[in-house]
Amino acid sequence: MTTTSASTGSRRPVVLSDRQGFDRRWFASELEAVHVPRNDAEAVAQVGEAVSRYGRDVKVVSGRHCYEDFAYNGTTKAIVDMSSMNRIGWDERRAAFFVEAGCENWSVYRGLLNGFNRTLPAGSCYSVGSGGHITGGGYGLLSRLRGLTVDHLSAVDIVTWNASSDKAELHHVSAASASQDERDLFWALRGAGCGNFGVILRYYFEELPEAPESASIYTLSWDWKSIDKSSFADLLACYAEFVSDMPETDFSLLKLTHASSGQLGMIVQSVSAEGVTHPEHRAQVERRYTETRTRFGAIVGHTPLRKPLGGHPGWTTAIVGNESVQHVTYLEALQTLNGSGPNQFGKYKSAYMNKAFPPDQVAAIHRWLNTTPKGVSEPDMSQSLLQVDSYGGAINRVAPDATAVPQRDAIMKLQYQTYWLNASRPGEGNRAPYDTQAEAHLRWINEFYREVYAEYGGTPDPAGDPGGTVAGAYYNYPDSVLGTHAEGTVDDALWLYFLDNFRKNERNLVAVKRRWDPANVFHHAQSIPVE
Incomplete structure (x- = not known):
């Protein structure tokens, strides 16, 4: 078992760490x-060597954070690990900023901020790799102000497999x-490139927003023992109104943790x-904080946060902005x-x-956040949540067909x-x-x-929702229960991720896959099908 460098011919044994996902x-x-x-x-x-030898059993990784076993599974024979291609900078020839696929979120933020006073509206989990994060859409705490990461993408370097020449x-x-074919591939890579069309090496951005000067963080917290079904419903209704009213400079994470967390x-x-001084910014946020405390406090009384709020994104190991506003530099906010x-x-x-959440959804959410499954103790559920x-x-x-990401009317994004x-x-x-513990969770x-x-058949399927409340699911949070190739149900999942961009629109992902990977070399449980 070896790994080979094409330029040096050096070899080393495959080690245990190579086999394990995050x-x-x-x-x-x-x-x-x-x-x-x-x-x-x-x-x-x-890539040529790996595919020639192992075919579809070659997988690509950058940060190893895939939520399903698309890269790390029992059939994987070879991995192309992009972690050594991890530069960030300005490409004079392309006249664009670039981020290589092996970069992790934290290195992207530091490199762009320290080198150019620029930033990306990308994710908040520091070790997530750019290779999958950006091409899957990419969003984070600046997205309400600056859009999705792919909304800024101007070009991509990618290694594809030519089935005719086997190269x-x-x-x-x-x-x-x-060529139209290349333009179509670029469109697909803006939201659906994860393991579908080739190995992405580098992303380019002709324009990037300047990094904010300052940032402020605060938290609100409530004890579960003070919340009943009625106040819980009022809390969720208030939050939907809150996110609709927020200025675009603000981003919120409501962490509906399991009741066992307290x-x-x-x-x-x-x-x-832009154009707002630091004192002005502080005063504006302090005013909004007071208004927000009053708004939510009318539903249930606030209590000091006793331990960090977990969950992705925004996992923290310390209590931040607790009972007051924490005013920091933008870099400090990234670190926090x-x-x-x-x-x-x-x-x-x-x-x-x-x-906003319909009543039946509110009731179901409340019930399950107060349910401990058989097979585990209540404390074992304390990290479980709906964020x-x-x-x-x-x-x-942005138009729903401008990129592969069609969900352009949503006001909230949920992660169970x-x-x-x-x-x-x-x-x-x-x-x-x-296995008993795993099966219970x-x-x-x-x-x-x-x-x-x-009400919609067990998934957030807009086709079953004439009221237009739900809008599908996020490809970068893959969920194999929605459908897979092995089960013959992959179209069910890919419809939820991409809606009409999957098959229906004139420019669609199946057609792009058929053109660029007809041999279906880049394949996983929820990859875009050729037909």
């Missing part, structure tokens, strides 16, 4: 080769590419607008809210919402999360005696989700 559920037990290209030439050579090829694709809460980050959390076992599900992120703003000013930990060795977390989150969207 989510400890995923393990590549049969891995034979790891390729770690350092430049474009090595990437082309190593890997490097392409630079953009909206200005000479508290639930909300984090708000507000950045300074840029947490990926510990390596654990986890399961995730997602949904977009165009409107409701504010959405909208600049995101909503459950976590667990045990003493199992790598790759053995689903074996006895640990999976059963809880899957049944929770199914009941919330029971």
